[in-house]
Amino acid sequence: MTIAQSPYPEDKKKKYGVEILCIGTEILLGNIINTNARWLAEELSSLGLSHYRQSVVGDNLERLQGAIIDISNRSRILITTGGLGPTPDDLTTQAIATAFNAPLEERAEILIDIKEKLATNKCAFVESNRKQALIPCGAEVIPNPIGTAPGIIWSPKPGFTLMTFPGVPSELKEMWINSAVPWLQANEGTNQVLVSKVLRFTGISESALAEQIHDLLQIRNPTVAPYAELGEVKLRITAKEANRTKANQLITPIESELRLRTGLQLYGYESDSLASVVLELLRKRGQSMSVAESCTGGGIGAALTAIPGASEAFIGGVIVYTNLMKESLLDIPAQMLITHGAVSAPVAQAMAKGAREKFQSDWGIAVTGIAGPAGGTQSKPIGLVHFAVAGPHICSSTSENFGTHRKRGDIQRLSVIRALNQLRILLLARG
Amino acid sequence: MTIAQSPYPEDKKKKYGVEILCIGTEILLGNIINTNARWLAEELSSLGLSHYRQSVVGDNLERLQGAIIDISNRSRILITTGGLGPTPDDLTTQAIATAFNAPLEERAEILIDIKEKLATNKCAFVESNRKQALIPCGAEVIPNPIGTAPGIIWSPKPGFTLMTFPGVPSELKEMWINSAVPWLQANEGTNQVLVSKVLRFTGISESALAEQIHDLLQIRNPTVAPYAELGEVKLRITAKEANRTKANQLITPIESELRLRTGLQLYGYESDSLASVVLELLRKRGQSMSVAESCTGGGIGAALTAIPGASEAFIGGVIVYTNLMKESLLDIPAQMLITHGAVSAPVAQAMAKGAREKFQSDWGIAVTGIAGPAGGTQSKPIGLVHFAVAGPHICSSTSENFGTHRKRGDIQRLSVIRALNQLRILLLARG
Numbered sequence: 001m002t003i004a005q006s007p008y009p010e011d012k013k014k015k016y017g018v019e020i021l022c023i024g025t026e027i028l029l030g031n032i033i034n035t036n037a038r039w040l041a042e043e044l045s046s047l048g049l050s051h052y053r054q055s056v057v058g059d060n061l062e063r064l065q066g067a068i069i070d071i072s073n074r075s076r077i078l079i080t081t082g083g084l085g086p087t088p089d090d091l092t093t094q095a096i097a098t099a100f101n102a103p104l105e106e107r108a109e110i111l112i113d114i115k116e117k118l119a120t121n122k123c124a125f126v127e128s129n130r131k132q133a134l135i136p137c138g139a140e141v142i143p144n145p146i147g148t149a150p151g152i153i154w155s156p157k158p159g160f161t162l163m164t165f166p167g168v169p170s171e172l173k174e175m176w177i178n179s180a181v182p183w184l185q186a187n188e189g190t191n192q193v194l195v196s197k198v199l200r201f202t203g204i205s206e207s208a209l210a211e212q213i214h215d216l217l218q219i220r221n222p223t224v225a226p227y228a229e230l231g232e233v234k235l236r237i238t239a240k241e242a243n244r245t246k247a248n249q250l251i252t253p254i255e256s257e258l259r260l261r262t263g264l265q266l267y268g269y270e271s272d273s274l275a276s277v278v279l280e281l282l283r284k285r286g287q288s289m290s291v292a293e294s295c296t297g298g299g300i301g302a303a304l305t306a307i308p309g310a311s312e313a314f315i316g317g318v319i320v321y322t323n324l325m326k327e328s329l330l331d332i333p334a335q336m337l338i339t340h341g342a343v344s345a346p347v348a349q350a351m352a353k354g355a356r357e358k359f360q361s362d363w364g365i366a367v368t369g370i371a372g373p374a375g376g377t378q379s380k381p382i383g384l385v386h387f388a389v390a391g392p393h394i395c396s397s398t399s400e401n402f403g404t405h406r407k408r409g410d411i412q413r414l415s416v417i418r419a420l421n422q423l424r425i426l427l428l429a430r431g
Numbered sequence: 432m433t434i435a436q437s438p439y440p441e442d443k444k445k446k447y448g449v450e451i452l453c454i455g456t457e458i459l460l461g462n463i464i465n466t467n468a469r470w471l472a473e474e475l476s477s478l479g480l481s482h483y484r485q486s487v488v489g490d491n492l493e494r495l496q497g498a499i500i501d502i503s504n505r506s507r508i509l510i511t512t513g514g515l516g517p518t519p520d521d522l523t524t525q526a527i528a529t530a531f532n533a534p535l536e537e538r539a540e541i542l543i544d545i546k547e548k549l550a551t552n553k554c555a556f557v558e559s560n561r562k563q564a565l566i567p568c569g570a571e572v573i574p575n576p577i578g579t580a581p582g583i584i585w586s587p588k589p590g591f592t593l594m595t596f597p598g599v600p601s602e603l604k605e606m607w608i609n610s611a612v613p614w615l616q617a618n619e620g621t622n623q624v625l626v627s628k629v630l631r632f633t634g635i636s637e638s639a640l641a642e643q644i645h646d647l648l649q650i651r652n653p654t655v656a657p658y659a660e661l662g663e664v665k666l667r668i669t670a671k672e673a674n675r676t677k678a679n680q681l682i683t684p685i686e687s688e689l690r691l692r693t694g695l696q697l698y699g700y701e702s703d704s705l706a707s708v709v710l711e712l713l714r715k716r717g718q719s720m721s722v723a724e725s726c727t728g729g730g731i732g733a734a735l736t737a738i739p740g741a742s743e744a745f746i747g748g749v750i751v752y753t754n755l756m757k758e759s760l761l762d763i764p765a766q767m768l769i770t771h772g773a774v775s776a777p778v779a780q781a782m783a784k785g786a787r788e789k790f791q792s793d794w795g796i797a798v799t800g801i802a803g804p805a806g807g808t809q810s811k812p813i814g815l816v817h818f819a820v821a822g823p824h825i826c827s828s829t830s831e832n833f834g835t836h837r838k839r840g841d842i843q844r845l846s847v848i849r850a851l852n853q854l855r856i857l858l859l860a861r862g
Binding site for chain 2: 016027028029030031032033034035037038039040041042043044045050051052053054055056057058060063067070196198205206207208210211214217218225226227228229230236238291293295296297298299300301302303304305306308309310311314315316317318319320321322325328329358359371372373374401402403405406407408409410412
């Protein structure tokens with residue numbers, strides 16, 4: 001196979017920096033999730049290196065070669081994972097050697113290392129193990145401190161370097177940190193670092209938020225990028241600068257401006273969740289909370305207790321799926337359930353008050369609604385949910401119609417977010 | 432930009448079938464893990480379609496165009512995810528239109544749909560939303576039943592078809608099943624059908640299961656492939672035959688053999704969950720259940736109520752995070768809590784009995800454990816969880832040490848699975 005022409009115009013050659021190529025038919029079949037690509041992506045970001053493309057190809061010599069040649073024509077650095085094992089479907093080293101017309105040579109020191117490792121693990125050396133000691137002439141070995149598959153660092157042609165790593169995450173990580181990180185810092189050091197800050201919003205759609213900060217989305221350094229998830233929107237501010245301090249100096253004014261424009265819709269930072277933010281607000285006040293859940297069925301409790309140390313502020317809750325249980329566990333008057341129905345503002349308020357009293361907590365929150373797919377009526381359609389918060393000197397309720405087109409799980413998740421956000425807003429409003 | 436030359440020799444053009452291109456700088460930055468690629472890979476496998484490459488590019492018009500053109504030169508079908516939102520960094524549709532020199536046109540029916548959805552969600556229509564109604568002339572719309580971002584199916588040149596989907600997994604999945612699956616079956620179908628059956632196991636590791644069925648994993652038609660997830664293992668049996676009946680004739684004996692060898696470890700099929708299986712077992716007997724949750728904090732209730740119609744068998748539960756609440760809500764004797772501690776077999780049993788009595792249900796299940804990251808001791812380490820099931824004439828408890836290396840969330844999820852499985856086994860054992 002000859003080296004194909006780059007599909008990119010001559011003057012744009014090598015405009016790419018780093019690319020990641022993950023090798024393995026098991027990824028293409030969907031058998032495993034490609035966590036290596038994500039881990040490497042985060043590593044490259046933290047080194048201040050942009051990478052422009054990730055690819056996955058299967059254990060097929062011709063396609064693997066094709067992908068390697070394509071990448072060598074457009075990028076400076078290729079990082080591969082997988083395909084370094086001893087079995088016939090491990091083809092990475094062979095594909096690289098063929099792609100660049102380099103002979104393979106057996107390295108005695110690798111062979112010794114493989115034999116030692118197999119002996120330690122009480123495994124017999126078989127002829128196929130010899131394959132892992134073969135590397136292209138001129139390549140440098142990346143030792144594998146854990147397994148039998150070493151990687152290589154090699155520049156088979158001017159302006160292009162490749163590094164190979166095993167697909168086993170623990171081996172990849174160890175080898176990356178020992179070999180690739182120092183190499184990249186020495187050879188690709190941009191003298192610039194990339195610093196990111198994530199801001200989290202709820203109660204606003206991605207498009208409404210984007211409209212509100214339209215001008216800030218145009219800035220080049222730092223950049224501001226929105227990401228929508230169910231019931232929330234994230235903004236990532238990313239600055240590129242000579243050092244961390246300077247990068248933060250670029251981020252701070254943009255963050256302040258965003259905070260100013262969005263007010264209470266900004267609920268947290270980085271890995272915050274509404275549950276963690278609510279628990280922290282309560283902890284600061286030395287207050288506690290409890291929940292009374294109908295259609296969310298325990299989802300609010302689960303979200304709160306997912307946070308380490310939740311017990312400091314979260315006392316507990318009741319999941320009341322039937323009217324009888326609403327009566328007996330939360331002392332909701334039977335007449336109220338008959339008059340207004342279980343999905344109503346009075347019942348939501350009584351549930352929140354009931355939880356607060358039962359658990360002797362400062363705050364009680366309640367959710368009652370119709371998550372579907374059955375149970376909707378003309379006046380109370382699927383997606384209608386009532387929320388209530390009871391606290392010292394206050395009991396307020398709101399309702400939301402999330403829409404009959406929503407799935408049960410989404411209505412439940414949106415209800416959890418909305419309920420926690422209602423308590424957050426009240427806690428903030430009351431100082 | 433002109434369409435670049437294929438890097439592949441003329442006679443090898445279009446040797447590829449399907450490719451997946453995921454679009455989003457957040458993937459390249461490592462902010463999110465590319466679960467969409469894996470989901471699509473599994474879907475394509477189950478349709479009997481091989482896909483040969485997956486790529487990820489960022490939100491950059493030129494690079495996105497370049498990737499699309501490359502793929503159109505080597506493959507028959509391109510599936511994209513992401514970049515369909517309303518914000519300026521959502522560039523997929525524009526990149527496609529530019530890549531194939533097609534003008535964009537505003538589709539009135541999409542605009543109406545967007546406006547209706549925004550109105551339902553009480554969001555204002557802003558000018559940027561209009562962008563989502565633009566699609567290349569000649570493209571067919573893939574309606575989005577959940578969000579505002581429709582996709583397209585389009586053949587911009589002979590022998591090449593692309594399909595675009597949003598990056599939000601729930602929207603992608605819904606649209607894929609409604610639009611792409613029938614299209615692919617009609618247009619890419621071979622004379623053979625691929626029929627799959629998923630068997631779900633719990634209480635056994637992937638490697639132990641693989642060992643147990645080692646010979647069956649070697650068969651070529653049907654194939655048996657294991658997929659491990661947290662707390663469970665799936666086996667997918669896939670047969671390729673002239674028609675569905677013949678395919679099923681291949682699957683049935685393998686399924687029987689698997690059932691024979693694995694016994695109660697096989698808990699369900701296809702999209703079953705432990706919660707759905709337990710609810711169905713109860714429904715068949717006309718029995719009911721309730722929960723008492725400590726370290727799972729509502730997770731069992733949430734898993735049960737995620738199933739439509741859960742209220743037929745699930746009455747409710749209590750989340751008791753403090754000793755005081757265990758006493759007051761479930762009548763656990765204070766002395767028992769002092770003597771044995773909250774994380775103990777007697778307390779788990781008393782909680783299960785307490786739930787059963789409070790909710791007057793046939794069955795009560797309880798979980799109490801140490802999910803970490805704090806709270807572990809020498810005798811009761813992080814990861815230790817006690818489970819109990821109380822029912823007519825029975826109250827049994829078990830414990831499990833999931834290991835101190837586990838994350839809080841994983842210990843909680845494993846506990847939910849284990850608790851539901853304990854009830855399942857008891858229900859099956861008692862006929």
